[in-house]
Amino acid sequence: MVASLQLHQVGVRYGKQDVLSGITTPLLKGGEVTAVIGPNAAGKSSLFRRIAGLLDGPGQVRLDYRGEALGSEGVCYMPQDTSVNTVLTVYESVLLARKQGTDRRVRDDDLEAVDQLLSSLRIEAIAFKGLCELSGGQRQLVSLAQTLVRDPKILLLDEPTSALDLNRQVEVLTLIRSLSREREICVMIAIHDLNQVMRVADRVLVIDAGTMVTCGPVSEVITPGLLRQVYKVDGRIERCSRLCPHVMIDGPVSH
Numbered sequence: 066m067v068a069s070l071q072l073h074q075v076g077v078r079y080g081k082q083d084v085l086s087g088i089t090t091p092l093l094k095g096g097e098v099t100a101v102i103g104p105n106a107a108g109k110s111s112l113f114r115r116i117a118g119l120l121d122g123p124g125q126v127r128l129d130y131r132g133e134a135l136g137s138e139g140v141c142y143m144p145q146d147t148s149v150n151t152v153l154t155v156y157e158s159v160l161l162a163r164k165q166g167t168d169r170r171v172r173d174d175d176l177e178a179v180d181q182l183l184s185s186l187r188i189e190a191i192a193f194k195g196l197c198e199l200s201g202g203q204r205q206l207v208s209l210a211q212t213l214v215r216d217p218k219i220l221l222l223d224e225p226t227s228a229l230d231l232n233r234q235v236e237v238l239t240l241i242r243s244l245s246r247e248r249e250i251c252v253m254i255a256i257h258d259l260n261q262v263m264r265v266a267d268r269v270l271v272i273d274a275g276t277m278v279t280c281g282p283v284s285e286v287i288t289p290g291l292l293r294q295v296y297k298v299d300g301r302i303e304r305c306s307r308l309c310p311h312v313m314i315d316g317p318v319s320h
């Protein structure tokens with residue numbers, strides 16, 4: 066196993082207010098994708114900021130790479146807000162992200178990594194546009210490129226597809242899943258669309274109102290009972306023609 070992440074009784078406090086507590090997971094291994102789901106304001110982004118070392122709080126975040134403990138600098142984190150205020154072009158910004166934290170010169174493999182990622186995300190055509198000239202979806206794809214170009218070992222993606230059209234959502238989530246498998250990256254992804262969760266994730270961590278509901282395999286966690294308990298809707302899990310499970314919502318909980 067290459068990279069891993071494990072949380073033990075992790076919490077977050079802003080000032081005097083506890084917004085998250087008691088998050089404990091099994092060992093989340095490289096090559097696996099864990100979806101973090103839950104209602105608005107449940108604490109998903111706060112958890113990511115805590116894992117990325119941007120917030121303090123109780124509990125332990127254990128990050129490991131090839132048997133050695135990693136600091137939070139080993140985490141690549143893509144925040145939910147991708148707004149920008151810079152004159153850089155797309156290409157420059159992705160190259161800069163690649164070199165982040167180093168003072169070395171640009172090498173051929175840096176340029177190759179940037180080219181390859183722009184191509185994988187199908188954004189080569191906007192490579193020399195200014196970041197301020199992009200649409201919301203384009204900005205989100207560039208932010209993803211800036212994160213992936215750093216060769217992550219532990220990758221935290223906070224709603225990385227929220228601004229993307231359906232085709233791009235499927236494409237990006239398929240890319241994330243295959244990168245995770247090929248490079249043994251340990252991925253956590255916060256995402257609201259449960260159908261996309263069932264496509265991309267191996268495991269699901271559910272948070273509601275700052276506490277952990279459960280953490281387990283997708284098929285065991287996303288059930289009609291969870292839809293009722295956490296989202297207050299009646300629904301069923303069915304299969305599409307390619308046998309991928311899908312959530313069918315019947316409506317608000319009927320008592």
Ligand SMILES: Nc1ncnc2c1ncn2[C@@H]1O[C@H](COP(=O)(O)OP(=O)(O)OP(=O)(O)O)[C@@H](O)[C@H]1O
Nearest residue numbers: 079080084103104105106107108109110111112145
């Ligand atoms: N900087 C902050 N200072 C104080 N409270 C905060 C701060 N950031 C978030 N919160 C509060 O923490 C709680 C959890 O917010 P968080 O952004 O982690 O939720 P989330 O699950 O990511 O929500 P969403 O699905 O809406 O993006 C909310 O009640 C929010 O108001």
